[in-house]
Amino acid sequence: xxxxxxxxxxxxxxxxxxxxxxxxxxxxxxxxxxxxxxxxxxxxxxxxxxxxxxxxxxxxxxxxxxxxxxxxxxxxxxxxxxxxxxxxxxxxxxxxxxxxxxxxxxxxxxxxxxxxxxxxxxxxxxxxxxxxxxxxxxxxxxxxxxxxxxxxxxxxxxxxxxxxxxxxxxxxxxxxxxxxxxxxxxxxxxxxxxxxxxxxxxxxxxxxxxxxxxxxxxxxxxxxxxxxxxxxxxxxxxxxxxxxxxxxxxxxxxxxxxxxxxxxxxxxxxxxxxxxxxxxxxxxxxxxxxxxxxxxxxxxxxxxxxxxxxxxxxxxxxxxxxxxxxxxxxxxxxxxxxxxxxxxxxxxxxxxxxxxxxxxxxxxxxxxxxxxxxxxxxxxxxxxxxxxxx
Amino acid sequence: xxxxxxxxxxxxxxxxxxxxxxxxxxxxxxxxxxxxxxxxxxxxxxxxxxxxxxxxxxxxxxxxxxxxxxxxxxxxxxxxxxxxxxxxxxxxxxxxxxxxxxxxxxxxxxxxxxxxxxxxxxxxxxxxxxxxxxxxxxxxxxxxxxxxxxxxxxxxxxxxxxxxxxxxxxxxxxxxxxxxxxxxxxxxxxxxxxxxxxxxxxxxxxxxxxxxxxxxx
Numbered sequence: 117x118x119x120x121x122x123x124x125x126x127x128x129x130x131x132x133x134x135x136x137x138x139x140x141x142x143x144x145x146x147x148x149x150x151x152x153x154x155x156x157x158x159x160x161x162x163x164x165x166x167x168x169x170x171x172x173x174x175x176x177x178x179x180x181x182x183x184x185x186x187x188x189x190x191x192x193x194x195x196x197x198x199x200x201x202x203x204x205x206x207x208x209x210x211x212x213x214x215x216x217x218x219x220x221x222x223x224x225x226x227x228x229x230x231x232x233x234x235x236x237x238x239x240x241x242x243x244x245x246x247x248x249x250x251x252x253x254x255x256x257x258x259x260x261x262x263x264x265x266x267x268x269x270x271x272x273x274x275x276x277x278x279x280x281x282x283x284x285x286x287x288x289x290x291x292x293x294x295x296x297x298x299x300x301x302x303x304x305x306x307x308x309x310x311x312x313x314x315x316x317x318x319x320x321x322x323x324x325x326x327x328x329x330x331x332x333x334x335x336x337x338x339x340x341x342x343x344x345x346x347x348x349x350x351x352x353x354x355x356x357x358x359x360x361x362x363x364x365x366x367x368x369x370x371x372x373x374x375x376x377x378x379x380x381x382x383x384x385x386x387x388x389x390x391x392x393x394x395x396x397x398x399x400x401x402x403x404x405x406x407x408x409x410x411x412x413x414x415x416x417x418x419x420x421x422x423x424x425x426x427x428x429x430x431x432x433x434x435x436x437x438x439x440x441x442x443x444x445x446x447x448x449x450x451x452x453x454x455x456x457x458x459x460x461x462x463x464x465x466x467x468x469x470x471x472x473x474x475x476x477x478x479x480x481x482x483x484x485x486x487x488x489x490x491x492x493x494x495x496x497x498x499x500x501x502x503x504x505x506x
Numbered sequence: 507x508x509x510x511x512x513x514x515x516x517x518x519x520x521x522x523x524x525x526x527x528x529x530x531x532x533x534x535x536x537x538x539x540x541x542x543x544x545x546x547x548x549x550x551x552x553x554x555x556x557x558x559x560x561x562x563x564x565x566x567x568x569x570x571x572x573x574x575x576x577x578x579x580x581x582x583x584x585x586x587x588x589x590x591x592x593x594x595x596x597x598x599x600x601x602x603x604x605x606x607x608x609x610x611x612x613x614x615x616x617x618x619x620x621x622x623x624x625x626x627x628x629x630x631x632x633x634x635x636x637x638x639x640x641x642x643x644x645x646x647x648x649x650x651x652x653x654x655x656x657x658x659x660x661x662x663x664x665x666x667x668x669x670x671x672x673x674x675x676x677x678x679x680x681x682x683x684x685x686x687x688x689x690x691x692x693x694x695x696x697x698x699x700x701x702x703x704x705x706x707x708x709x710x711x712x713x714x715x716x717x718x719x720x721x722x723x
Contacts, residue, residue, distance in 0.1 A: 184624060209626030219621025223639045223717045232625050266717045282625070292624075 133161040133322045134195040134289030136181070141190035143176050143346075150176045152346035153190070158339065160195075160289075161320035165333040168343035168369075174326045177343070178292050181324060182211045194290055209236050212283030212291035212321065216299050218275045220267040226252070226278050227263035233286035251281040254318070256311060273304035280312070284319065293325045297332070306461070309335055313456055314479075330370050334358065334380045335458060342366050355381050379460035379492075384453055384476055387492070389485035392475055393420045397430060401438045408435055416473065416486060427482030429475050452477050455484070459492050466492075511687040518688075522674060526695055529670035532588060532660050533703070536595035537653055544600050545645075548607035549633065558608060565601035573598070573659050577666040591668030595660055599652035603645070610644025611637050643718060646711040650704050657700040661692065671696050 136158040143151040151173040158164040166174040179185040181192055183204040192199045199207055220229050230248045239247070249259040255277040267275055276296060283291055297305045297312075309332065316323065327333050333340050334354045342350045342357070342365075350362035358374040358381070361367035370377065393413050395404050404420065407413035413420060419432040422444035431447030451465040451474040466474055466489055473488035515522070544565075551558040571579075576597065580590040614637050622636045623629075638645075664672030671692045679689035712719070 182624060184620070205626045205628045205631075207626070208624055213621065213624035215617065215621060215624070217615075217617040219615075219617040219619075219624075221618060221622065221636060223715070232627075236626050236631075266720045268717065269720055279621075 132289040162338040165337035173346040218279040385455035392483040539596035540599035544603035586667040591663035606648025610641025
């Protein structure tokens with residue numbers, strides 16, 4: 117995947133992702149067609165969001181993939197193999213499943229919940245334990261603090277993180293997610309979405325994701341499938357969907373502000389952001405002034421960003437105020453942004469903080485770049501380019 | 507209040523101990539038999555309305571038969587002794603265990619079941635690893651109710667030669683011109699047994715359901 121930092125890349129052969137293909141899939145309940153002749157292909161490692169109004173058949177479509185619902189007609193293939201070729205329970209162990217209400221087993225600890233599928237797959241105990249710890253760490257729940265807790269002791273957001281870890285535990289090539297983030301508050305949802313995207317880069321699974329929220333779809337999807345009354349009305353990458361809705365229904369559904377929504381398609385890392393003008397705490401004032409004079413350090417508004425030895429931003433310091441050494445105590449550098457933050461979220465964060473620029477920090481918290489409102493606004497032109505590589 | 511004959515109790519301490527153990531054995535065997543019948547029945551009818559109504563109805567009818575009559579009715583089919591007592595007592599316990607177990611199994615949230623099936627558990631694994639453990643508090647409620655009432659009704663087992671503390675109350679007391687000492691001793695011991703068994707089961711439930719006592723703080 118282009119743009120993925122080398123450190124995030126998994127060891128080769130460690131990640132499985134499968135191609136999913138639906139061919140003429142139909143589900144009929146009496147006279148009603150819940151899903152009507154649905155055909156689509158999700159390439160390996162891509163996120164496909166199924167979206168549409170309530171009752172459009174998106175959840176039914178999802179549940180047919182792991183055979184919680186059996187189709188009336190059509191076939192579903194994973195890597196070319198029909199899902200009906202294997203007993204349903206065996207099939208489901210190879211498909212991650214995440215649902216809105218999480219559905220953790222309340223009588224088992226977090227670690228036991230995450231170990232569900234590896235144990236069903238018959239993994240040796242010596243392999244399950246480390247795998248559980250690895251996954252809990254991956255979803256942001258330090259195993260030392262969380263492994264032995266029960267689900268009732270966790271917040272909704274934490275429960276959904278466990279749900280995600282559980283779904284990933286067996287290293288399935290395909291993940292099904294049914295409105296996984298809709299039951300939590302907006303702030304938690306936003307954080308879970310961003311964390312999921314980061315996770316998906318590290319471990320690129322094929323994902324089918326049901327949502328009723330176009331903003332979420334635009335943010336998460338490589339490709340969006342818009343459904344209405346059981347039928348697929350448009351199947352396109354987010355940028356194309358926003359730029360060129362197939363009909364009035366899709367146009368209505370994506371909303372009148374679809375130009376603004378386009379901001380959610382570009383991430384800060386897609387922009388050519390100026391590097392953060394960082395100086396180390398304790399650096400000689402003369403060196404700083406030399407770097408400014410030579411143009412290798414470009415202050416913003418006359419200030420440079422002081423960081424600790426670990427590269428974490430401490431506070432903005434005016435160059436004029438630097439004496440013999442850079443002195444800085446931790447102060448206000450918010451908002452801190454991540455390279456995977458969308459332009460829309462970045463703008464929102466800047467407006468909320470009343471700041472004209474924010475510091476972009478990498479996964480280790482080191483200041484790497486600065487994003488300001490004007491640069492982000494310039495990103496408005498970007499979606500068209502993104503459409504090409506999505 | 508007539509004097510309690512402590513000397514009589516002392517002289518019969520060995521007998522009383524044997525009867526107490528017999529009483530515990532009858533209760534234990536009855537509960538084991540009741541569970542062996544009630545749990546599979548509850549599991550079989552849990553998701554079906556009519557079969558559940560039939561099973562619960564039959565168990566309720568059994569529960570309403572007067573205990574003396576039930577033991578007497580069993581005698582043509584079994585010898586006098588412990589067997590008719592255990593069968594009769596188990597029959598009484600069925601209703602409470604079947605009903606509570608079904609309530610517990612039906613109380614498993616649909617979303618938990620859906621997630622379990624979605625992870626790839628077979629129907630049998632869902633039952634054993636999810637439904638039964640989650641129904642445990644309700645099952646234990648039924649078992650505790652049934653145990654306490656069985657300890658009481660088991661005193662009637664003496665009439666069919668089942669032994670137990672009923673023998674102390676009936677043979678040694680009532681039949682001897684209302685000799686009060688054994689009657690009182692039998693009553694106190696029966697009550698103490700019921701309370702002790704209930705506490706024991708409550709403790710077992712506490713140990714078996716660690717998740718139930720850990721909530722969000």
